[in-house]
Every structure is written in C-alpha cells, then in structure tokens.
Amino acid sequence: MDDANPASSILIIEDDPDTIHLLSTILMPLASILFAKDGETGVRLAEQHQPDVIVLDQQMPGQSGQETCRILQANPATRECSIVFVTAHNRPGDEARAFELGARDFVSKPFSPVVVTARVRNQLLLKQQSDALREMANIDGLTGAFNRRYADHQLEHEIRRHQRQGLSLGVVLVDVDHFKAYNDHYGHQAGDDSLRAVAQALMASARRPGEFVARYGGEEFVVVLPHSDPDDMDRFGWRIIETVRALAIPHDQSPEYGQVTISAGLVAAVPGDFGVRDFLEASDQALYDAKQAGRNTYRTASLEVT
Incomplete structure (x- = not known):
C-alpha cells in the first residue's frame, strides 16, 4: 500500500491544526484523507463517509475523544470503523482504557511517522480483510445478491x-x-x-x-x-x-x-x-x-x- 488507495479513507479527528497537517502528510500515501477539528463534526463525517480508519485524539475540548469513541461504537453505521487513538498522555491505564472503548490501536505523542504509518497501514489491511469476510457472509450464494x-x-x-x-x-x-x-x-x-x-x-x-x-x-x-x-x-x-x-x-x-x-x-x-x-x-x-x-x-x- 505504498500508493494512495482511492477506495480507502482515513478520518482524522484532532483539535490541533498542526497535528492535523502532520498526520495528513504522513497518511496521505495510504488513502484519501478527511479531517474534523472536534468530536461532534467527526461523528457526522464518520456517519456520512464511513471511513476505514479513524485517527482520534483522545484529549479534545468539548466532546472528548473517549466520548466520541463511545458514540462511534454505538452507531451501526460507524461501528466497523477501525479507531486508532492518539494522545499526548501516556498514563498507566490509558492504553487499556482505549481498548475497552473499542479502539483497535493506540499511539502516543510525540509520535514517529514510521510508527503511525505502520500502525494505520496495518489497520487498513485488517479492515479490508474484515470487509471481505463480512461481505461474503452477507451474500446469497446462489444469486450473488445480498441475503x-x-x-x-x-x-x-x-x-x-x-x-x-x-x-x-x-x-x-x-x-x-x-x-x-x-x-x-x-x-x-x-x-x-x-x-x-x-x-x-x-x-x-x-x-x-x-x-x-x-x-x-x-x-x-x-x-x-x-x-x-x-x-x-x-x-x-x-x-x-x-x-x-x-x-x-x-x-x-x-x-x-x-x-x-x-x-x-x-x-x-x-x-x-x-x-x-x-x-x-x-x-x-x-x-x-x-x-x-x-x-x-x-x-x-x-x-x-x-
């Protein structure tokens, strides 16, 4: 996945414009990029576009990253999106809490571009495999229509x-x-x-x-x-x-x-x-x-x- 895949998309939900720019630059070779500067807007974009991966800041003013994650996981339209938490805090229990909320991975700031790329790429691949299996389970074997x-x-x-x-x-x-x-x-x-x-x-x-x-x-x-x-x-x-x-x-x-x-x-x-x-x-x-x-x-x- 060295080249951007127009069929895949990544949504960045982050309140800091500099971090949005940096993450967009790092992840642009992997997929098309969407971004939101707050949790409420991020939820609306996620429901509308159903991105493959959501890179979510854990600490945001207003609706926090944790609350945003809970909302995304509760919505059938966004439940299957792979969520990668990004946070400046690395306190004991943060990573476990992220996984309890439904996140698939966790990256601490300041982050390495190589690490972010590798982890998001991995989530894109896992999402593609999951989508393929789910589609097979949803297809009528005789006609090729959905079941x-x-x-x-x-x-x-x-x-x-x-x-x-x-x-x-x-x-x-x-x-x-x-x-x-x-x-x-x-x-x-x-x-x-x-x-x-x-x-x-x-x-x-x-x-x-x-x-x-x-x-x-x-x-x-x-x-x-x-x-x-x-x-x-x-x-x-x-x-x-x-x-x-x-x-x-x-x-x-x-x-x-x-x-x-x-x-x-x-x-x-x-x-x-x-x-x-x-x-x-x-x-x-x-x-x-x-x-x-x-x-x-x-x-x-x-x-x-x-």
Whole structure:
C-alpha cells in the first residue's frame, strides 16, 4: 500500500491544526484523507463517509475523544470503523482504557511517522480483510445478491437515517411469476439459472449509490432505494419489469406471457414513525395487488399515519 488507495479513507479527528497537517502528510500515501477539528463534526463525517480508519485524539475540548469513541461504537453505521487513538498522555491505564472503548490501536505523542504509518497501514489491511469476510457472509450464494440478514440490518439502518434526515425511502418487493411451475417443468438447475438472471437484472437496475438488491426468500427479492420519492418508484417499477421481460427466458407454464416475468410492489415514504415491518407490509400488499392485476406489472402503496 505504498500508493494512495482511492477506495480507502482515513478520518482524522484532532483539535490541533498542526497535528492535523502532520498526520495528513504522513497518511496521505495510504488513502484519501478527511479531517474534523472536534468530536461532534467527526461523528457526522464518520456517519456520512464511513471511513476505514479513524485517527482520534483522545484529549479534545468539548466532546472528548473517549466520548466520541463511545458514540462511534454505538452507531451501526460507524461501528466497523477501525479507531486508532492518539494522545499526548501516556498514563498507566490509558492504553487499556482505549481498548475497552473499542479502539483497535493506540499511539502516543510525540509520535514517529514510521510508527503511525505502520500502525494505520496495518489497520487498513485488517479492515479490508474484515470487509471481505463480512461481505461474503452477507451474500446469497446462489444469486450473488445480498441475503436476507443483510437486507434486514441495512433496511433498519436506512430507515433510521432517513428519519433523521426527513427524506423519502423506497422499498420494493419483487416476486418471480409462476416460479414453482417453472421449477417443476424445467428442473431446479434451470430454476437456479433463471433466479440468477433475474437477480442480475435487478442489480443492474439499482444504479445509484446506496441502492441494493437482496434475495429475501425462494423467488422473492427486496430492493432498497435511498432518497426515492413516489415518482422515482414509478420509474424504477417500469424499469425492472421491462429489464426482466427483455431477458426473454422461455416459460411454457406461464399462462399469460410464455416467458419469465416478475411482479413488484413498491412503497416510498418519509419513515417518520414507520419501521421495517411497516415498509415491508405495505410493499407486500402492493405486490399482491400486482399479482391480482395479472402479473408482469407493478403496483405502488403509500404509508400514512393513521
């Protein structure tokens, strides 16, 4: 990692401008650099950018480094960031306390550039390995989409984030039409192939940052669309119906269309008091309506305070 890796990022939270400049100069060859001069700003940047490593000053006015670390560790969006404490104090117990708070390493001031570089580089490598393992655990082995565990966790995170921001979140449930009949007629291998093709078509349609597709059941998928309003959902609904239809996968057991098609239920709303269950129930009802309307189409639902 001698050259900067644009895919990796380091957040420096430090109140001293000279130390920020020095650390930025030292660490710039490793990754892109962000910085904040206080704990509150650092927490906001960490949640927004989710850096790989956070270099955190333990002693800061206002919100201390220790309190900042506690907040970062309590937030699911920043819990996986590797925190390296930097402090001018080296009192007995400081290092143990840092690790108790969730830090991954500890550097004392005045620090050696060689030591800081080595320790942060090591944390970047460990974070990359951890991310790779976590991603493998979150991927559905058949389709390559995310799995249900990831979808439930990430959907909950997105709902909380959109609640704070007051923005509209979109959720889509997708079901492959007459899939049992397809499996019975063509065999499970062909069924698996068709699920993979549909999953790839859905993933190709989820284009914007933060959008993701997960396999939620046997032939059911969920799509989460951050910052999406009802107009966005209409456009997405038509897109996925047409994209799957364009695959032109023969389905002799589909009485309506003779090829593999999908039905979709969509909902978009500012979460407010709504939770995961509310979004999924609304999109499931819309999916049922799409099935009743003849399949190979989508329907939208609304979430309203009753």
